[in-house]
Amino acid sequence: MNNTVGETSLTLRDVAAAAGVSLATADRVVNGRPGVSAKTARKVHEAVERLGFRPLAAAAELARARSWRFAVMLPRGSNRFMMDIADNVRAQADWFRARRIGVEIIEVDVFDADGLAEALADLGGRFDGVAVVALDHPRIRAVIDDLVDGGMAVVTLVSDAPSSRRQHYVGIDNIAAGRTAGSLVGRFLGRQPAGGGNGKVGIVTGSAGLRDHAERRFGFGQVMAEEYPHLTLLTPLEGRDDAERNRELVRRMLSDTPDLVAIYNTGEGSVGIGDALAEAGLARTVLCVGHELTPATRRMLLDGTFAALVAQDPGHEARSMARVLHALVTGQEIVAAQERIRVQVILRDNLP
Known part of the structure; x- marks a missing residue:
């Protein structure tokens, strides 16, 4: 022949x-x-x-002729922090173009395990690498393993799935971030008064299935139990990072908990918390600590609705994700020190 x-x-x-x-x-x-x-x-x-x-x-x-295709899978909706990551990915267009990398940003409902698993599985054979805000769920871990087995580079972004075979996680140490929030709440409120007494601390979270939120709650609870046992933590309420849901949750929390002294928000949707407090006349009375610097949380720091934010740099995360995926598909070394994302504490006094 x-x-x-x-x-x-x-x-x-x-x-x-x-x-x-x-x-x-x-x-x-x-x-x-x-x-x-x-x-x-x-x-x-x-x-x-x-x-x-x-x-x-x-x-x-x-x-x-070598070229690469990367997918960046982010939560669908109005999460400002995730929108900032997407904007920073787009800002790297020249960097990607110089390396013959095509990038597609795909928005999905990351709170829906079945939908996220289906969207991830659909990437097989079409992309060389993917960065995904991962739900820590058996179906998601299985799909990630299948993608890696098929030769795709998989990086988790912001929220990890560590028991999967993903090659790298890009994000902060969320247990440390939660502990930081706990220390801030405890120190702002102070130690137990000499005459006794205590108070309730509400927790608003995105989802029990998102590992970043779960780890933040864990770290927060560690500090509260170890150092501020006179404060009682309420059962976390899931608002799925949605401002309107968070507003309704905090309205009920305020109605049911007259001795509420603080609220910790592990994710997005802080504006809804601020609105509920303002409606009740309790803005700047109930202490609030949350995450991520956005236009909304900046305003609430400035007016005193939130006392502090525990933040991470979306630009660093977007650049790190790009570098790590490129290193994985080309067989280059990942520089750990360069890709370490720092936990930042932001007060109105040090606003960037």
């Missing part, structure tokens, strides 16, 4: 398509780099043999 036409016209993209894997995965297998399962590597080798592909003959073409 004469394979001359096929041999001279074949590219690594043809091998990737025949094996049903990404170009990055085919490249790793053909060039003997790690990070691909035995099952996937076998499919690539079978495609190489079946097509009569000659890697050395295609090396020059590959160097000229």
